[in-house]
Amino acid sequence: MTEARQLRLIDGDVIGCTEREPRLIGSVCGQCGTVTFPRQRSCPRCTSEDVHARELATRGELWSWTIQCFAPKAPPYLPGGVEEFEPYGVGYIELPGEVRVEARLTESDPERLRIGMPMDLTLIPVPGAPDKLTFAFEPVSEEEA
Amino acid sequence: MSGGDDVAVVGVGIHAFGRHDGVTGLEMGAIAARRALADAGITWQEVDFAAGGSDAAGNADTSVSILGLTGVPFINVKNGCATGGSALTTAHAMLVSGAAEVALVVGFDKHPRGAFNPLPEEWGIGSWYGETGLMLTTQFFALKIQRYMAEHGISDSTLARVAAKAFANGARNPNAWRRTPLSEDEILGARMVNHPLTQYMFCSPGEGAVALVLARGGRIKALSDKPVYLRSVAFRTRRFGSFEVFSPSIPIESAPSATTEAAAAAFEEAGIGPGDVDVAQIQDTESGAEVMHLAETGLCEHGEQEALIQSGETELGGRLPINTDGGCLACGEPIGASGLRQVHEVVLQLRGEAGEHQVPKACRVGFTQVYGAPGVSACTVLTV
Numbered sequence: 001m002t003e004a005r006q007l008r009l010i011d012g013d014v015i016g017c018t019e020r021e022p023r024l025i026g027s028v029c030g031q032c033g034t035v036t037f038p039r040q041r042s043c044p045r046c047t048s049e050d051v052h053a054r055e056l057a058t059r060g061e062l063w064s065w066t067i068q069c070f071a072p073k074a075p076p077y078l079p080g081g082v083e084e085f086e087p088y089g090v091g092y093i094e095l096p097g098e099v100r101v102e103a104r105l106t107e108s109d110p111e112r113l114r115i116g117m118p119m120d121l122t123l124i125p126v127p128g129a130p131d132k133l134t135f136a137f138e139p140v141s142e143e144e145a
Numbered sequence: 146m147s148g149g150d151d152v153a154v155v156g157v158g159i160h161a162f163g164r165h166d167g168v169t170g171l172e173m174g175a176i177a178a179r180r181a182l183a184d185a186g187i188t189w190q191e192v193d194f195a196a197g198g199s200d201a202a203g204n205a206d207t208s209v210s211i212l213g214l215t216g217v218p219f220i221n222v223k224n225g226c227a228t229g230g231s232a233l234t235t236a237h238a239m240l241v242s243g244a245a246e247v248a249l250v251v252g253f254d255k256h257p258r259g260a261f262n263p264l265p266e267e268w269g270i271g272s273w274y275g276e277t278g279l280m281l282t283t284q285f286f287a288l289k290i291q292r293y294m295a296e297h298g299i300s301d302s303t304l305a306r307v308a309a310k311a312f313a314n315g316a317r318n319p320n321a322w323r324r325t326p327l328s329e330d331e332i333l334g335a336r337m338v339n340h341p342l343t344q345y346m347f348c349s350p351g352e353g354a355v356a357l358v359l360a361r362g363g364r365i366k367a368l369s370d371k372p373v374y375l376r377s378v379a380f381r382t383r384r385f386g387s388f389e390v391f392s393p394s395i396p397i398e399s400a401p402s403a404t405t406e407a408a409a410a411a412f413e414e415a416g417i418g419p420g421d422v423d424v425a426q427i428q429d430t431e432s433g434a435e436v437m438h439l440a441e442t443g444l445c446e447h448g449e450q451e452a453l454i455q456s457g458e459t460e461l462g463g464r465l466p467i468n469t470d471g472g473c474l475a476c477g478e479p480i481g482a483s484g485l486r487q488v489h490e491v492v493l494q495l496r497g498e499a500g501e502h503q504v505p506k507a508c509r510v511g512f513t514q515v516y517g518a519p520g521v522s523a524c525t526v527l528t529v
Contacts, residue, residue, distance in 0.1 A: 011273040026394070034385075037394035038271070045385040045396070064295075066287035066339045068278060073262035076275020090284050092292075092395060100395045102279055102288075110340050115295050126276055134277045 010126050010134040014038045016055060022123050023055040024101060024135060035098040057095040058121040059140070065091035065105065065113045080128025093119050093137045106138040113139075152240045153365045153372035154527070156185025156358030157489045160253070162476040163322035165352050170202025170479075173354035174253035175211040181249065181356035185368050189213050192358070194245035196232040198222040199481035202255040205232075226428070226517020227380060228252055229355070229484025234380045234523060240361040247364055252486075253354030254479030261350055268391050268519055282430070282518065283347060285390040287339035290433025294341065297448040299436055301341055305332040306454050307432035308346050308474055314461060315475025317501040322351055322477040346432040351477025355485035357492075373492045373511075376415035376526040381407040383520030390518040401441075403522040404428075404514055408442040411512075415526035419443035423508035424494045425465065426487035428516040429472040439467065442514050442524065466504045469494060484523060487513035495529045 009015045016025050028035050029043035030050035037056060042049045071077070071085035089105030091113070104124060107113055119137040126132040158180025160173040174197065182189055189212045197205030198221055206219035224231040229252035236248040261282060265274040274280050293299060309329050315321035327345055335343040358368075365372045383389045386400030412418055425444060429435035436454070440447040444465060453459060459467040470476060470490040473483060491511030493499040511527040 010276060011271050014271065014273055034396065036396075045398075064288045064292035066284055066291055066341075067337070068281065068284060068339060069337050070260070072275075072278050072281055073260065076262065076264050076272065076280045077278055078276055081276070081278065088278065090279065090288065092288060094397065098397070100397060102393050102395075104277055104279070115292070127278060129276070134273060 008132050010132050015135050021058070022121055022135060023058065024121065026054050026056045026099060027051045028054040037099050037101050056098055056101065060093040060095040060101070060119055060137070062113065062115055062117045062119050063092040063094040063100050064115060065089060067108055067110055078126065078128030081126070082128070084127060089113060091137065104134070104136040106136050150241060150362065151365060151374055152237055152359055152361050153369065153374045154357050154488065154492050155360045155365060155369035155372050156181040156187070157492050158182070158184055158356045159320050159486070159489055160354040161320045162351055162353030162479065162482070162486070170199050170253045170255035170352065170354070171208055172211070173255070173352065174199070174205060174251045174356070175208045177253065177354040177356040178208060178212055178249060178251050181358045185358040187247065187358065187368060190215050192217055192247050192249045194236060194239045194248040195219040195251070196222060196235040196248070197251035198224070198228040198232055199252065199254045200225065200228060202253055202481065205251055205253070208251065225519070225521060226480055226515055227484060227521040227523045228481040230378070230380055230515050230523020233357070233485065233488065233525065234378050236359055237375060237378045240359055246361055247368070248359045249356060250359065250485060251354065251356040252481040252484060254481040255352040256350035256479065259350070263518070270391060270393060274393055279393070280391065282390055283339045283342070286431045286433055287342050289388055290431070290437065291341060293433065293437055299451055301333060302329060303436065303451055303454045304341065304346055304432040305329040307429065307435045308332045310460050311429065311468055311472045311474035314469055314502055315471025318470045318475070321471040321475045323471065323475040342431050342433065348430055348473035348478045351479050353477065353479040353482045353486070355482045355489045357485060357488060371496050371529070373495045374528050376417060376528055377411045378523065378525045379407045379410035379414060380523040381410065381521070387520060389520030403520050404438055404441040404516050404524070407522040407524045408514060411524035411526050412443065417510060417526050417528070421510045422465065422512045423506070423510050424469060424491060424504050425467055425512040425514070426470070426472065426490050427467060427514040429468055429474050430478065430516070432474070434516065435467065435472070438514055438516065442512070444512070461502065462505055469499065469502050469504055480517070484513070484515040487515065488525060488527065491527050495527060
């Protein structure tokens with residue numbers, strides 16, 4: 001029955017799914033090529049409004065990281081997320097040639113995080129709302145890297 | 146020395162920072178204002194322009210009901226951590242333009258305990274950002290210093306030394322909140338908040354108020370025998386490519402920060418270089434911010450902080466004393482008041498009236514820098 005349960009994405013304007021694989025939806029400027037995330041209606045670099053949606057790369061490199069060691073306040077976090085709080089990793093992942101995206105990391109052990117390590121996009125349950133999914137990045141396994 | 150276009154601080158007032166149950170933010174603002182007026186030796190009736198603000202403690206112009214209903218034009222500002230800087234920018238412009246002769250600037254705040262909990266919708270971001278657990282200023286500072294440490298060779302020990310200095314200075318400042326010195330080991334061994342930053346490397350939201358009386362031209366010498374000249378005040382927002390708080394993404398192309406641009410503009414307008422600065426107060430939301438802002442303001446080169454801080458040059462007795470009143474780390478962060486606290490402290494230092502936390506060397510040039518969400522900075526250059 002679990003599989004039949006409808007899982008919802010936290011925000012369909014931010015995450016899309018192509019052939020069951022999650023993709024982050026950003027935008028690209030038709031004038032200067034600047035990529036943003038999430039999607040913007042105008043270009044923050046050249047101010048053009050000639051901006052279109054773009055699915056971003058799913059693999060990148062960890063540009064910086066930290067561990068969130070205390071429960072965020074609710075709101076904006078969900079009350080259930082505060083109750084079930086465990087420290088979690090946060091980082092910026094540089095998607096080559098596109099943009100650096102801020103995201104939760106599936107790894108929360110500081111000894112296992114290093115700047116430059118390859119990371120892949122994945123989905124995790126929203127803390128406090130298990131029927132909703134948000135995006136995160138996970139370290140690429142050694143065989144795959 | 147003082148010409149018709151000069152603007153100077155002729156009075157300062159402060160309400161102690163910390164926790165003050167039973168006193169509203171607005172009342173603290175009015176107390177600071179009265180002290181600044183008394184320091185300038187004038188009455189509220191002589192003020193012909195006022196500007197002020199708080200982030201979370203009400204409308205500054207409401208203080209006229211405490212100070213007196215004189216009809217004075219009073220502009221409220223609300224600009225995050227740059228609230229005080231924005232109020233000062235406004236008053237400075239009014240004085241320079243000749244629209245006012247004597248101005249009062251006030252900043253105050255009173256925040257609940259614990260980290261701030263801003264809502265993403267108020268910052269132009271979807272609710273997904275907060276629900277995912279990314280809407281925290283502490284994360285931003287940790288992510289920024291983590292990358293900076295890797296690029297510029299800054300050690301954990303240096304982060305701890307910044308905090309140890311702040312508490313040592315705070316212990317000497319009767320208006321500070323945290324007045325107990327802490328050792329480098331105590332700071333490094335404290336609870337981790339956001340790697341690499343521990344509990345004592347972060348400032349806490351708090352309470353407090355500061356007011357300044359400014360005058361222009363001929364009124365300066367009439368009101369003060371030791372004016373501190375406001376040579377410049379510059380305020381900037383972020384450019385494309387700078388790495389700022391609450392950014393779901395950052396461009397790969399990098400640009401100077403709002404602080405870098407505001408500092409450069411302030412120095413240029415003042416005709417004074419960073420090398421001339423004798424004492425400075427810079428935004429130390431956490432230890433790493435002080436390290437990074439030291440270079441962003443031009444007070445040193447990127448990477449130079451490691452040696453500068455380890456050798457004690459930023460301590461009270463050093464070559465470049467920084468955050469001599471204990472900064473945000475020891476005074477806490479009442480958002481609306483912090484930017485003006487920095488100016489208040491520089492004025493005390495340049496007058497030689499800072500008491501136990503007075504810098505021993507002679508100081509003629511001071512500098513201040515505030516920084517806040519979502520990428521705003523205000524800087525001043527002050528001289529005697």
